[in-house]
Amino acid sequence: MWWVVGAVVLAAIFSAYLGWTAQRVERVHARAQSAERALDAHLLRRAAAAAVVAEQSDAIELYAAARLALDAEPDERESAENDLTRQLHGIVLNPADPAARTLIGSSRRVVLARQVHTDLVRDALTARRRKLVRVLRLPGRYPMPRYFDIVEPIMPALPMPVPVPAVPPETPLPVL
Known part of the structure; x- marks a missing residue:
């Protein structure tokens, strides 16, 4: 009789482990898909900001690269984004211009979104490689999640605001 109880306990432990593993695999895949959508949104914002900057500065090549990145099909997206990044490396931005500030900020968000996406894809692929996960499908x-390989869009740093020292109030002159 004790072996029946032991078998039931082992079956319960194994089924709990399977449930936990299935939930983990589903969760990392859902997070990887969310990160992919977020990266796509940040790339679109960067391309739109680059198009605005290109229109203001009459940079024809930059505008063409931005339009190609906006209109690219999913299988052409990496090369279009790499072309846009190369064009962005060749321009000089005025940090006082609001459009340039938007472009710099969106480029920084692209870097962060790409790092998050890469980490989550790595986690999902690691979860998929486990033998039990493959056997039970x-x-x-x-x-299958895919990495998004683009050149790092490094933009110039925005100047930090200089604190204005507090000016003591002027003391009124005594009336004579």
């Missing part, structure tokens, strides 16, 4: 409904 747990990530069945999720497509």
Whole structure:
């Protein structure tokens, strides 16, 4: 009789482990898909900001690269974004211009979104490589996540605001 109880306990532990593993695989895949959508949104914002800067500065090549990045198909997206990044490296931005500040900020967000996306894709691929996950086909409904390889869009740093020293109030002159 004790072996029946032991078998039931082992089956319960194994099924709990399977449930936890399936939930983990589903969660990392869902997070990887969310990170991919966020990266796509930040790339679109950067391309739109680059188009605005290109229109203001009459940079034809930059405008063409921005339009190609905005209109690119999913399989052409990496090369279009790399072309846009190369064009952005060749321009000089005025940090006082609001459009340039928007472009710099969106480029920094692209870097962060790409790092998050890369980390989550790595986690999802690691979860998929586990033997039990492959045997039971747990990530069945999720497509294989892919890395998004682009050149790092490094933009110039924005100047830090200089604090204005507090000026003591003027003391009134005594009336004589």
